[in-house]
Amino acid sequence: MTLICPARRQLLLGLSGVALCSLMPNKALASRSTKGIRELSLYNRHTGERNDGSYWVNGHYQREVLADFNQLLRDHRQNIAAPMDKRLFDMLYTLKTTLNSNNEIHVISGYRSPKTNSMLAKKSGGVAKKSYHMSGMAMDIAIPGVDLKHLRDAAISLKLGGVGYYPRSGFVHVDCGPVRHWS
Structure with missing residues (x-):
């Protein structure tokens, strides 16, 4: 797996690359603009938990x-949390802005442990064996009030990573991997 870290525009390999990106100073991962606030409201459909907050303030990611x-x-099946790629949160923020939506984002799947991913892959052909979910680089989402096709089209238009469309399951997959899309 290859990861492109936008702050450095260097290719980094495997999970060590994800770890390296997460160790960079918070400001290095922020956009060129250092003013403003980026907020998200998230709802986990499996656990019923909600959280909202300003995750980026004036050029700094907010660690708490x-x-x-x-x-x-977290992987609710194993109750294991892992650091999610900050670019995912930026992608969701940009997606909400593009859609002009203030609705909370419903999360169907965020981080997946290798054990959970293997179990899901055995049950469904739609689960990648080397899923970006296991690296904290992917989420499956829906936004109430936003048509799933419109959500998919907006995510594809951003060209920020992968976009998968799963209308029967009621979600769109977004990830920080290479730009690509599938149905």
Whole structure:
């Protein structure tokens, strides 16, 4: 697996690359604009938990808010939390802005442990064996009040990573991997 870290535009390999990106100073991962606030409201459909907060303030990621988001996005089957890629939160924020939506984002799946991913892959052909969920780089989402096709089209238009469309299951997959899309 290859990860492109936008702050450095260097190719990094495997989970060590994810770890390296997470160790960079918070400001290095922020956009060119250092003013403003980025907020998200998240709802985990499996646990019923909600969390909202300003995860980025004036050029700095807010560690406590991100830690709370990571807990909400944990693998609920194994009760294991892992650090989610900050670019995912930026992608969700940009997606909400593009859609002009203030509705909370419903999360169907965030982080998945290898054990959970293996179990799901055995049950469904739609689960990748080397899923970005296991690296904290993917989420399956829906936004109430936003048509799923419109959500998919908006995510594809951003060209920020992968977008999968699962209308029968009622969600759109977004990830920080290479730009691509599938149905």
